Amino acid sequence: MHLVENWAVLATAAALLQPCSAAPSIHEPRAAAAACSLSSKDTWDYIIVGSGPAGMPLADRLSEAGHKVLLLEKGPPSSGRYGGTMKPSWLQNTNLTRFDVPGLCNQIWVDRQGIACTDYDQLAGCMLGGGAAINSGLYWKPPPADWDTSFPTGWKSTDIAGAVSKVFTRIPGTTTPSMDGKIYLPQGYQLISGGLKQAGWTEIDANKENDKRNKTFGKTTYFFSGGERGGPLATYLLSATERKNFAYWVNSGVKKVVRTGGHATGVEVECGGSTGVVGLTPNTGRVIISAGTFGSAKILWRSGIGSKDQLDVVKSSSDGSSMIASGDWINLPVGENLYDHVGTDVEIAHNSVVPYDFYAAWSRPNSADSQAYLNGRTGILAQSAPNFGPMFWDIVKGTDGIDRHFHWQARVEGSRTGSMTVTNYLGTGSVSRGRLTINNQLKTIVSKSPYLNSAADKAAVVQSIENFRNAMKDVSGLTWVRPTTGQTTSAFVDSIPATAGSRNSNHWIGTVKMGTDDGRSGGTSVVDTNTKVYGTDNIFVVDASIFPGHITSNPTAAIMAVAEHAAVKIQALPFPAAS
Template sequence: MHLLQHWAVTALVAASCSLSSRDTWDYIVVGSGPGGLAMADRLSEAGHKVLLLEKGPPSSGRWGGTMKPQWLQNTNLTRFDVPGLCNQIWADRNGIACTDYDQLAGCILGGGVAINSALYWKPHPDDWNLSFPAGWKDADMKAAVDKVFTRLPGTTTPSQDGKIYLPQGFNTIGGGLKAAGWAEIDANKENGLRNRTYAKTAYYYIGGERGGPMATYLVTANARKNFAFWTNAGVKRVVRTGGKVTGVEVECGGSSGVVSLTGTGRVILSAGTFGSAKILWRSGIGTKDMLDVVKSSGDGSSMISSDQWINLPVGHNLYDHVGTDLEIAHPNVVGYDFYAAYNRPNQGDMNSYLNGRSGILAQSAPNFGPMFWEIIKGSDGINRHLHWQARVEGSRATSMTVTQYLGTGSVSRGRLTINNQLRTIVSQSPYLNNAQDKAAVVAGVQSLRDALGKVSGITWVRPTSSQTSEAFVNSIPANAGSRNSNHWIGTVKMGADDGRSGGTSVVDLNTKVYGTDNLFVVDASIFPGHVTSNPTAAILSVAEHAAVKILALPAAGAA
């Protein structure tokens, strides 16, 4: 059966928020990003009664989403299902992006995995070994990573005819790297070989569509009678007495109400680096300065009393990949107008996609490739990992933008705070506030310039040939407006050092919030440090590992 027909037959619709329900739940999972989807699946698989709550509307057509251009009207596909339309988030984010954060995040079923470019590859061993605590090192994570990639293998050829379309950009940069001595690898089979290596871009697309966690973890969870999920159901706070959580306060349809746990139930926050932190603050968990802000807001009258506040460093340890954009131009590079394809697609490309899930629209905009890596060892002895992503876009018709991401090994950190309008704010920039972090970025820029220096016909647009690599890096402001990668992590840090006693951590090694009996956080907010590149696979792996730990814990007991 053709995939389009398959979806039309098996289309599933997310349930709307139902505050009149008197059901109680063994687990309430808050947030439907990759962490929440994987957690909900594994917990319901274990036989528990699970409710998954999503703040935003449906996205994929599989789940009742309706946002789409005219040429998809007679299909069960939406803008989120077609890989070549993923850039539309930069043109129109109304009803999709969270409005209570000062950075872009998806408030929609799937969260980031509904709107991103679907880049997807196995973590490098250092991703776990350099910053994650005991029990979360590479050897500990292997079973979880293997589970993820068995469930969702990924692909480097999303077009269903097996071809890679418009590969000239890949050939130009890949050929230059190869000539400079860099080796080509398979990113998901040789994930430990990421130093002066490059690869074809890997995605979590399935059958020429976005697929990913929404077409795997959510599908199997939804088939179980002990699972339910609601969209347009924002969680205001967890309801607790001391450390015992009894439910969550949900806002939907202009009203609010409490959805309750069973006597031994648990809440899993998977609302993301901004969302999970915000829910904790509104629940009286965080540093006093932030809780005082919430108390003085419109939330104050219903906030838990100050004698039950839990003092933890929520919002600290904020980090994001440091993004540094370089631009080259080469006469062999061929661009494609993915933005125009939203409303005015090329007829042949549209037919190829609709009839066979093939062609350029089955590839992620704006035509990625290659991706490549280098490790820079700092004078402080720390290996800092640089991940590069090349894509065909820029100021010229033949341009490629090549973004360097500094992640694993970096030590710069910032802070997330909340204001009295209950909007989260990146109040302290996490970018390059350590000299060795900046030195690694500069060294990486110079290394790439050296590697591509002998490519015939190449023009350097940024940095210019007369600009030093150091001057170029220094010319880009170290703030979110200029260096943002939207790969935020760290605000609910996991570790053995209890933040109530002067430590830096908010959740323990089982992902349970310190000072609580039955409140857990499983998403990128608990990462102590960053991973090499796009964190989707790492979040799924963390959720798989956390599910095993949480399910093994004894119940906290009835209230």
């Protein structure tokens, strides 16, 4: 299934095609999480809720600026660097966990106990690092259209270029994650890239030529470093933990923001079987919610921020007796504008393609492969399961005149030996939207599907898949598994239900939309262009939930860039007492 990719977030350009330089050794444990202290009278300049690819850069940049920062994570530690312990037997006696070894990322599909959020109806990661701790590590520089198509003034590609540069300077990325610089089992890449090249598509370096995203292809890029997962866990969070003005708590879930009118005074936290309020610095303290598209919406609803129908649901739940009075509710369209990349899997097969059993690598790895990894961070286990590549791009002019941007991602897995599943992702330019709601058990639900509820979106998907079929038609020995050779592309697309179960990419965005049209006055936006929640003076949201429309690039890099940009904007705002 296409779900496997999605867990599914620049140094010098010359470095991008080189092996990653070694990260600080993971065998040197870093600062462990502080114990939650609900009885403490300590207050914080910034409380950041959620440690995903937005929360970690925010924590680093704000603590770097000298602010006293607390990062709260509802789940457990992940990487061995931070005290994580979940691992197979062959990693015993090392400080590596399942989250550190790229080749073990597929394990989430068979074992998610204690890792996946239990209060959403979709799969999401609840542990230190969020989705960046369990996804496939795919990582490429957003093209200008990602920002310019739907983001507001102040967030266009020219505005956010500095933030993007900061992210890729900090985390260069690599196309050769094995420390020996080799790509292992490249036959799948060679098959598809050869077909595309023969059909006239152009090979590019995805991060040096990020403005070339039409009839182009390239090697898959990852945020790995030193043969390990790396990414924001090994950079942004690592440097934050070295500062005395920063602390982070794990297994500490936030119920709601505690506020008087539009001013937050703290957050209500559950940890260690107890509940208490952690306070903000009086007058100048700020809350930044970075709990993801589902989690951020849920915290806002429980804080009395959202549309009345959803706040009434919360009022009828176990939260009812302690919920803020209805006279202080802030009416905003939280949960609207839900979107996800529309994922459509096609499958091809060829006798040149060599599969690898990444699931077996958990309990019965090939000894040569596990030793190569342990001894030198080399080999197939330094690559992300299930062996990705190539990635390629296509732009289709919609029947409504809007350009639809498609990203394709190939991987070596499928229904038969020699299969490759190739996922077509519809991103920038799509107009279909859904809705997220909450039930009285306080579980978030995708109540309206965001997939292909526009005829123009569906027609563009059909055309993009047709473009790929045509590109591969002269590849000798290639077999089409899905769609079959005699099946029309239109019939194939129509045969796949437009539901989360069949189309889910787990690249969810949009439920706390950013924009200039204040949702309290009939607009569609929940936060302004400084990421501040309308109707409040010190409550912010920074993560994929604020994206106004979808993007074509993988969300991880874009989310980190949004966090870098937002950190500057938020700090520049005057405090309420000074305004």
